[in-house]
Amino acid sequence: MEVEEIKKKIFEVLEKAKGKKKLKEKDVCRIVSEETGVDKEEVKRILRSIIDEGKLCYSYSGGASSVEIPSEEYLKEKGML
Amino acid sequence: MPKKYDTPLLNELEKGPWPSFVTEIKKAAAWNKMAADELGQLEKSYRTRLVYWKHGGIVGVRGYGGGIIGRYSELPDEFPEVAHFHTVRINQPTGWFYSTDALRMTCDIWDKYGSGLTNMHGSTGDMVLLGTRTESLEPIFAEFSSRGWDLGGSGSAMRTPSACIGQARCEWANIDSLDICNEMTQEFQDEMHRPAFPYKFKIKVSGCACDCVAAIARADCSIIGTWKGDIKIDQDAVKWYAKNGTDIQNWIVDMCPTKCMSYDGKELKIDNKNCNRCMHCISKMTKALKAGDEKGATICIGSKAPIVVGSLLSWVIVPFIKVEPPYDNLRALIRKMIEWWDEYAKPRERIGELIESKGMRSFLEYIGVPPVPQQIKEPRKDPFWFFHGDDIENIKKLEAEEKKTGKYKF
Numbered sequence: 315m316e317v318e319e320i321k322k323k324i325f326e327v328l329e330k331a332k333g334k335k336k337l338k339e340k341d342v343c344r345i346v347s348e349e350t351g352v353d354k355e356e357v358k359r360i361l362r363s364i365i366d367e368g369k370l371c372y373s374y375s376g377g378a379s380s381v382e383i384p385s386e387e388y389l390k391e392k393g394m395l
Numbered sequence: 396m397p398k399k400y401d402t403p404l405l406n407e408l409e410k411g412p413w414p415s416f417v418t419e420i421k422k423a424a425a426w427n428k429m430a431a432d433e434l435g436q437l438e439k440s441y442r443t444r445l446v447y448w449k450h451g452g453i454v455g456v457r458g459y460g461g462g463i464i465g466r467y468s469e470l471p472d473e474f475p476e477v478a479h480f481h482t483v484r485i486n487q488p489t490g491w492f493y494s495t496d497a498l499r500m501t502c503d504i505w506d507k508y509g510s511g512l513t514n515m516h517g518s519t520g521d522m523v524l525l526g527t528r529t530e531s532l533e534p535i536f537a538e539f540s541s542r543g544w545d546l547g548g549s550g551s552a553m554r555t556p557s558a559c560i561g562q563a564r565c566e567w568a569n570i571d572s573l574d575i576c577n578e579m580t581q582e583f584q585d586e587m588h589r590p591a592f593p594y595k596f597k598i599k600v601s602g603c604a605c606d607c608v609a610a611i612a613r614a615d616c617s618i619i620g621t622w623k624g625d626i627k628i629d630q631d632a633v634k635w636y637a638k639n640g641t642d643i644q645n646w647i648v649d650m651c652p653t654k655c656m657s658y659d660g661k662e663l664k665i666d667n668k669n670c671n672r673c674m675h676c677i678s679k680m681t682k683a684l685k686a687g688d689e690k691g692a693t694i695c696i697g698s699k700a701p702i703v704v705g706s707l708l709s710w711v712i713v714p715f716i717k718v719e720p721p722y723d724n725l726r727a728l729i730r731k732m733i734e735w736w737d738e739y740a741k742p743r744e745r746i747g748e749l750i751e752s753k754g755m756r757s758f759l760e761y762i763g764v765p766p767v768p769q770q771i772k773e774p775r776k777d778p779f780w781f782f783h784g785d786d787i788e789n790i791k792k793l794e795a796e797e798k799k800t801g802k803y804k805f
Contacts, residue, residue, distance in 0.1 A: 338551065338590075338591065339589065340591055340737075362458075365457075365458060365460075365589075366458040368457045368458075371455060372453070372459070372461075372550070372590055373451070373453045374451045374452065374453075374455075374464065374465065374549065374550045374590075375451040376451065376743070377550065377551070377594065377595060377702065377703075377743060378551050378594060378742055378743050379460055379461075379550035379552065379591075385453070388453055388454075388529070391479075391528075391529040392529060392532070392533065393530060393533075
């Protein structure tokens with residue numbers, strides 16, 4: 315499976331969970347790996363590369379962290395839009 | 396110019412002989428707009444008895460999941476300067492040794508981008524810088540990282556390891572707590588900056604049982620310096636203490652938690668096999684008493700503060716382990732602990748809570764540490780499980796190996 319396709323799948327999973335469930339890095343890797351058959355470590359590597367690009371962010375609530383798609387407002391505040 | 400607020404309620408907290416946080420915020424508020432609005436919002440909170448802060452959310456620097464804790468005011472129209480009031484955690488130098496230049500540099504950066512208010516230090520150990528805006532986060536990170544500093548941990552991650560001042564400034568340190576802490580910080584960089592755990596995980600290293608970083612009460616993994624063998628007694632120095640006003644019977648012997656000491660007015664005796672290495676006598680008579688020569692650490696697991704469910708103290712899992720560079724045994728042990736916890740824990744469940752629900756046997760079997768009688772929850776208590784026949788055999792094998800090689804395993 316191409317890297318771009320895996321990236322697309324990661325975004326799909328996070329989009330689907332938006333407002334319903336906060337997904338941790340581990341959850342995203344597990345779901346994408348189960349749905350695509352790609353090794354979890356490979357998914358993790360790709361997920362982290364998207365985070366490094368700033369297109370995904372870690373989020374924090376009550377001491378627990380998750381991965382989320384940043385809002386436009388936040389990207390503007392950060393000067394990334 | 397910063398806005399000036401009338402603060403009659405906060406002013407009450409400036410009375411009395413002690414330093415006041417209100418006075419400090421006022422000093423910053425004289426020139427910093429964020430500090431001024433922080434003061435205004437706080438006065439309102441005191442007046443209405445309501446808190447107006449929200450915390451969390453997507454706030455951080457690119458690629459990092461820890462080190463920044465988002466904080467927003469619920470009253471951004473009334474107090475616009477604290478609409479964003481994020482916290483920045485900076486990984487402290489091990490043992491909290493700073494040059495005055497480093498502190499000046501930190502303060503200069505914070506005066507430029509933040510509220511001018513800091514906590515020295517947060518309870519995990521990081522240097523905590525209070526209050527800045529989202530757009531300032533990347534510049535702040537660039538300023539610090541270009542000078543060799545890094546963010547600390549936050550969220551469901553490895554939190555910044557911390558250590559006592561150890562051998563750098565303390566005669567009681569049985570292990571090089573500073574080096575161990577530094578090595579663990581380097582080892583777990585990925586886990587600190589990319590939060591992927593069920594919840595927080597803290598490592599604290601104390602050079603001795605005096606436990607100046609309170610590892611036994613605050614760290615998921617506490618590494619506490621100890622020794623094997625007898626306490627070395629200098630009887631002449633004992634006499635010196637007695638002659639110079641130390642009440643050895645009342646202050647030392649009677650305070651020994653295991654009552655393993657005796658004093659006849661001339662000679663101090665210690666029944667070493669009943670000593671639990673609490674450090675009380677050594678810390679009171681440093682010139683007369685010294686720890687044994689075989690130095691190492693006790694590894695404890697599972698303490699935590701009361702957040703989510705009640706507080707826990709650490710349990711001994713490895714009564715004695717040699718800790719010497721490159722600490723491969725320690726790294727491997729901690730990685731195994733984390734692996735087990737990561738596999739079975741629910742979200743926001745600390746390792747100590749998981750051990751309580753899943754059982755110490757399951758934990759020990761996974762990490763490959765044999766059950767031994769010293770693995771107790773509290774000093775002078777029985778071990779907290781039933782031994783199987785295999786366990787007894789394993790202990791015997793271990794003892795035989797130690798005897799044969801002369802090297803302590805556990």
